[in-house]
Amino acid sequence: MxxxxxxxxxxxxxxxxxxxxxxxxxxxxxxxxxxxxxxxxxxxxxxxxxxxxxxxxxxxxxxxxxxxxxxxxxxxxxxxxxxxxxxxxxxxxxxxxxxxxxxxxxxxxSAVYYNWPGQQLKGVQALVTWQDLELMQQQTIGIKQATIVGGGLIGVEMAEMLQSKGIEVTMLVREPLYWRSNLPQQEAQLVTQHIQQCGINLLLQDELAEILGDTDGRVSAVKTKTGAELPCQFAGIATGVxxxxxxxxxxxxxxxxxxxxxxxxxxxxxxxxxxxxxxxxxxxxxxxxxxxxxxxxxxxxxxxxxxxxCGGGTPYKRGPWFNSAKFFNIEYQTYGFVPRDWDEQHYSSLYWEHPGKTKAIRLFYNLRNSQLVGINLLGVRYRHDLCHHWLRSNYTIHHVMQELTAANFDAEFFQRYEPELLRQYYQQFPEQQAPAKQHAWWQLRHRFSLFSTTPDNC
CATH class of the missing domain: 3.50.50.60 (FAD/NAD(P)-binding domain)
Structure with missing residues (x-):
């Protein structure tokens, strides 16, 4: 150039x-x-x-x-x-x-609105831009109740924000479980339960029909398609972008x-x-x-x-998919592809969930060749570069299980809980008689020098 x-x-x-x-x-x-x-x-x-x-x-x-x-x-x-x-x-x-x-x-x-009656009222807004933040700061001063329309990642952020100000929050979600449109049943159940335990009222399997206003032109309630009327002085729109x-x-x-x-x-x-x-x-x-x-x-x-x-690039190729979010106190990371539902004749997974329902791990793989396809993590953080390496290098679930120790930052956690994932693995693959070989992290670091020794917070 x-x-x-x-x-x-x-x-x-x-x-x-x-x-x-x-x-x-x-x-x-x-x-x-x-x-x-x-x-x-x-x-x-x-x-x-x-x-x-x-x-x-x-x-x-x-x-x-x-x-x-x-x-x-x-x-x-x-x-x-x-x-x-x-x-x-x-x-x-x-x-x-x-x-x-x-x-x-x-x-x-920009935020998606669906031409709901009353969406022009004061106190109705999304959260995408800097101006949205400033408007939300102004419009939620002194209010007592808020309704969030939508069950995505922006919606749960808005719920946590509002609750931090002592505002009573109801979330209107059309799915039977929170973010079920993206998460498998078990992960969605865990997230749903956690959000409810954090004090959020989840109104599931219902949708917005109308936003009602008072004589000052401000939102006073939202009405749902099932006829429920939810009093509120703020309506957060989180129905996509x-x-x-x-x-x-x-x-x-x-x-x-x-x-x-x-x-x-x-x-x-x-x-x-x-x-x-x-x-x-x-x-x-x-x-x-x-x-x-x-x-x-x-x-x-x-x-x-x-x-x-600058003349040195090739056509864009994203590589393994990655996203992260936070559901109140539970961090979420996903690598590669983990669908909400799958054909059990072609795909399977190893799934572990903490007894306290605050942590979960899913390793999703192809039954035909045992190749790892995706990883879901809730409340657990794995080494970012190692997960990407597994997916880029087309690791099988067998190879991943051999290196599972190295992925987790918390050695104590691995010793206490990840053997349960190993037991599940041996149940699915009884022919894998010998215990999975444990690679020490320093050995992996020597083999794959691209990895960092600190968490990748992105």
């Missing part, structure tokens, strides 16, 4: 800012990052901790102003109103016009649900790329999603596109 080329990135979330940083490490080109949301990059997963009082707003801004000057990356806090793809020019709300040689759209996603594509309207940039790209992140317009939540792969690889709307994949998109723009 030439030094006189100008790369403009719209969006300063994890995808856009990672691209800018990796690009600067590789090239001397001009880099400008534009965001209407905030003047600088912030940690979006940490918004909840600002609301709860654990962090201040300045604590979730990882880079000081001097960092961007030192990196020679220009930050603009402005709204892009128009993209002129012929002139390769952007029109900004404050009146400025900016030309580009390469344009990258990293404009994220959709790619932001409005900026591409009235341009030649092709869209579907998201901005259509290939695995080089190229859009239908020359020198325009899209990454992160807003990007949709035009022809996803078999078994892969067209949309990758995770913090982790956003970072990977930014890293991959930086290499591509």
């Amino acid at each position: 030439k030094a006189d080329q100008h790369v403009v990135v719209i969006g300063n979330g994890i995808a856009g800012i990672t691209l800018a940083q990796r690009l600067r490490a590789r090239a001397k080109c001009r880099i400008t990052v534009i965001s209407a949301e905030s003047a600088t990059h912030f940690s979006r997963p940490a918004l909840m901790y600002v609301y709860m009082g654990h962090l201040r707003q300045q604590d979730i801004i990882p880079y000081a102003d001097w960092y961007w000057k030192e990196q020679n990356i220009t930050l603009l806090h402005d709204h892009v109103e128009k993209i002129d793809t012929d002139k390769k020019e952007l029109q900004l709300q404050k009146g400025q016009s900016i030309s580009y040689d390469i344009l990258v759209l990293a404009i994220g996603s 959709k790619p932001n594509i409005s900026l591409s309207k009235n341009t030649a940039i092709e869209t579907d649900k998201g901005i259509l790209v290939n695995y080089l992140f190229q859009t239908s317009c020359k020198d325009i790329y899209a990454i992160g939540d807003c990007a949709q792969f035009r022809e996803p690889a078999p078994g892969e999603p067209a949309l990758e709307q995770l913090w982790y994949t956003g970072r990977q998109h930014g890293e991959a596109l930086a290499a591509i723009l």
Whole structure:
């Protein structure tokens, strides 16, 4: 990439800012990052901790102003109103016009609303942006009751946030168990029970029909499809997100649900790329999603596109899927692919659950070749790089069980509970007569020097 080329990135979330940083490490080109949301990059997963009082707003801004000057990356806090793809020019709300040689759209996603009656009332909102956090701080002052509509990861975050302020929280979830749309039955049951034990009222197998308001235009209750009426002064919307594509309207940039790209992140317009939540792969690889709307994949998109723009990259290939979340006091990590349900003629798993129902491990594998397909962890943390290595290297469940000791940070936990997983393994594979060989961690570290000796918190 030439030094006189100008790369403009719209969006300063994890995808856009990672691209800018990796690009600067590789090239001397001009880099400008534009965001209407905030003047600088912030940690979006940490918004909840600002609301709860654990962090201040300045604590979730990882880079000081001097960092961007030192990196020679220009930050603009402005709204892009128009993209002129012929002139390769952007029109900004404050009146400025900016030309580009390469344009990258990293404009994220926004909350999904389903045209419910009353959704325009005060006190009804989602939690996606910095502005959403500020609005939620204002709208929940002095309230006593809140209802969260939806049972995903954002929903449980909002529930924990509100409960930290002493607010009574009800969650309206259409599935029979919390996040059953993503979790197998046993994990979903564990999570459901834990959320209830934390004092949240879960109203399962019901959906929002209408949001009721008072004479001041503020939410006073939500009404469900079964006829239940839930008094509340705040209604949190957590029914998913959709790619932001409005900026591409009235341009030649092709869209579907998201901005259509290939695995080089190229859009239908020359020198325009899209990454992160807003990007949709035009022809996803078999078994892969067209949309990758995770913090982790956003970072990977930014890293991959930086290499591509500098001429050293290959078409993007994500590698093993990974995501993490927190259900109140239970941490959750998933690696690879663990479906909510599966054909027992083709797949099986080893599943262990702590007697106190606060921890669980599932190792999911293919019956045909015994290859590990995915891992679910609840309340247990395994070594991140080792789990990825198992999946990238197509380990069988037999090989994984040989190295299981090395995956767990807590040696005492392994000694007390993981032998139960081994016993289950021998029940499924009685031909494996000899005890699984235990590899010491230092031996694995010597063999796979890429691994870290500290937890990967991502």
